[in-house]
Amino acid sequence: MAAAETEETWQTEEIRETGDAHTKSAQAEAAQPEAAQAAQSKPAAASLTASLAASLTETDVRRAVAGARTVVVKVGSSSLTKPSGHLDGGRLDALVSALATAAGEGARVVLVSSGAIAAGFGPLGFDARPLDVATQQAAASVGQGLLMARYESSFARFGVRVGQILITAEDTIRAAQYRNVQRTLGRLLDLGVVPIVNENDSLASNEIRFGDNDRLSALVANIVRADALVLLTDVDALYTAPPSQPGARRVGFVPDVVAALGDVTVTGPTSGVGTGGMVTKLEAARVAAVSGIPTVLTSAVNAGPALMGDPVGTAFAPVKHRGSSRRLWIGFAAAPRGTLVADEGAARAVRGGRASLLAAGVVEVRGEFSAGDPVWIDDESGAHVARGLSGFDSEEIPQMLGRTSAQLRRFLGEEYAHPLVHRDNLVLV
Numbered sequence: 001m002a003a004a005e006t007e008e009t010w011q012t013e014e015i016r017e018t019g020d021a022h023t024k025s026a027q028a029e030a031a032q033p034e035a036a037q038a039a040q041s042k043p044a045a046a047s048l049t050a051s052l053a054a055s056l057t058e059t060d061v062r063r064a065v066a067g068a069r070t071v072v073v074k075v076g077s078s079s080l081t082k083p084s085g086h087l088d089g090g091r092l093d094a095l096v097s098a099l100a101t102a103a104g105e106g107a108r109v110v111l112v113s114s115g116a117i118a119a120g121f122g123p124l125g126f127d128a129r130p131l132d133v134a135t136q137q138a139a140a141s142v143g144q145g146l147l148m149a150r151y152e153s154s155f156a157r158f159g160v161r162v163g164q165i166l167i168t169a170e171d172t173i174r175a176a177q178y179r180n181v182q183r184t185l186g187r188l189l190d191l192g193v194v195p196i197v198n199e200n201d202s203l204a205s206n207e208i209r210f211g212d213n214d215r216l217s218a219l220v221a222n223i224v225r226a227d228a229l230v231l232l233t234d235v236d237a238l239y240t241a242p243p244s245q246p247g248a249r250r251v252g253f254v255p256d257v258v259a260a261l262g263d264v265t266v267t268g269p270t271s272g273v274g275t276g277g278m279v280t281k282l283e284a285a286r287v288a289a290v291s292g293i294p295t296v297l298t299s300a301v302n303a304g305p306a307l308m309g310d311p312v313g314t315a316f317a318p319v320k321h322r323g324s325s326r327r328l329w330i331g332f333a334a335a336p337r338g339t340l341v342a343d344e345g346a347a348r349a350v351r352g353g354r355a356s357l358l359a360a361g362v363v364e365v366r367g368e369f370s371a372g373d374p375v376w377i378d379d380e381s382g383a384h385v386a387r388g389l390s391g392f393d394s395e396e397i398p399q400m401l402g403r404t405s406a407q408l409r410r411f412l413g414e415e416y417a418h419p420l421v422h423r424d425n426l427v428l429v
């Protein structure tokens with residue numbers, strides 16, 4: 001690696017408000033007339049800025065990781081597999097040794113493991129990672145089984161049991177299914193099992209999928225209320241530019257990942273088997289940071305030292321505030337399926353962070369979606385205001401537009417007298 005020697009630390013500048021509405025409390029009054037909503041809405045910016053003030057030092061972050069009661073560790077395909085499309089058992093065993101040691105010391109460990117596709121294409125006779133979705137899904141189906149078999153035997157060396165959890169974005173954005181995932185993960189941890197999580201690649205449809213396990217790991221960290229997130233990859237740390245570029249400097253500590261995003265050059269995967277590259281790892285660190293979770297990013301061979309709090313890789317400070325975990329899922333988990341266009345008053349009320357989106361303030365519906373699907377809420381100029389879960393199927397909505405709750409009740413029935421998007425189901429963007 002041509003990375004240079006100088007270690008760099010970003011100083012915390014004034015924290016910018018970046019549209020991280022996922023951190024904003026939108027516990028709001030029930031839907032009200034627009035004027036009342038606007039009058040009661042308090043600007044969230046001041047409290048948001050205060051809550052985003054990152055104040056932890058690198059030592060604090062390292063200590064938090066070492067002392068984490070619950071830790072989520074994500075490992076990438078390139079750290080577990082060979083370019084030929086087969087598992088690299090030796091590297092997998094080394095990772096498991098580090099995780100089992102942490103578990104043996106009392107940590108509740110969740111492993112988010114990539115590698116299903118990368119471990120499956122070789123046994124299927126392909127020379128390189130397949131490009132078409134159907135073959136990727138077939139490879140994942142084969143590779144996931146191989147991966148779990150190897151994890152089971154490797155953890156068994158330490159008397160540790162593992163459990164497989166395959167998640168689709170679709171399974172988890174709805175409240176009931178989200179709680180189901182949360183409950184299963186919690187119970188596995190209570191039973192002393194190491195849950196091994198991956199996206200359900202064989203079944204996830206392309207339109208609605210995480211696509212990368214970096215973001216998934218941050219969301220899982222949120223769902224299990226982890227105390228730390230460790231991202232393991234094939235590079236020892238974050239650099240100011242892709243490490244192959246001359247002059248790239250290693251970054252030891254990032255006090256404010258939001259500000260840092262503008263200061264580093266990152267690219268997608270370079271390994272041929274990874275999917276998101278450094279772009280999605282920074283996104284994961286950002287999601288973790290706004291969830292109040294410290295993150296360390298380093299290479300898989302550094303898993304043990306990272307978990308012990310040694311100064312390896314890059315440490316990312318969290319912000320103080322821990323947002324609602326379910327809101328994060330709404331904000332990050334899935335691509336919106338359609339759009340509800342809000343009029344000026346409704347857009348203002350929603351932006352205020354305290355209002356549901358009522359049919360009375362919606363002028364247009366676009367796209368085809370079902371109740372519970374994620375949708376954009378746009379203003380009339382086309383700017384995104386929020387993401388939310390629709391309360392109705394798209395085909396039901398046109399007859400509701402512009403009508404008050406009383407009119408909806410009278411003309412369409414009680415079941416229609418509800419917000420199109422309830423305030424608990426939306427996040428500002």
Ligand SMILES: Nc1ncnc2c1ncn2[C@@H]1O[C@H](COP(=O)(O)OP(=O)(O)O)[C@@H](O)[C@H]1O
Pocket residue numbers: 075076077078079232233234235237238239240241242243264265266267268269270271272273274275276277278279
């Ligand atoms: N600024 C950067 N600092 C460090 N690595 C970077 C940067 N920009 C791009 N990368 C690349 O990101 C790669 C890791 O991403 P990826 O291949 O998706 O790994 P994984 O399979 O572990 O998810 C590294 O090998 C590195 O080449």
Ligand SMILES: N[C@@H](CCC(=O)OP(=O)(O)O)C(=O)O
Pocket residue numbers: 075076077078113114115116117118140198199201211212213214269273274275276277
């Ligand atoms: N879910 C996919 C991996 C997706 C992914 O994020 O891969 P990577 O960039 O290697 O962490 C698989 O198991 O093949």
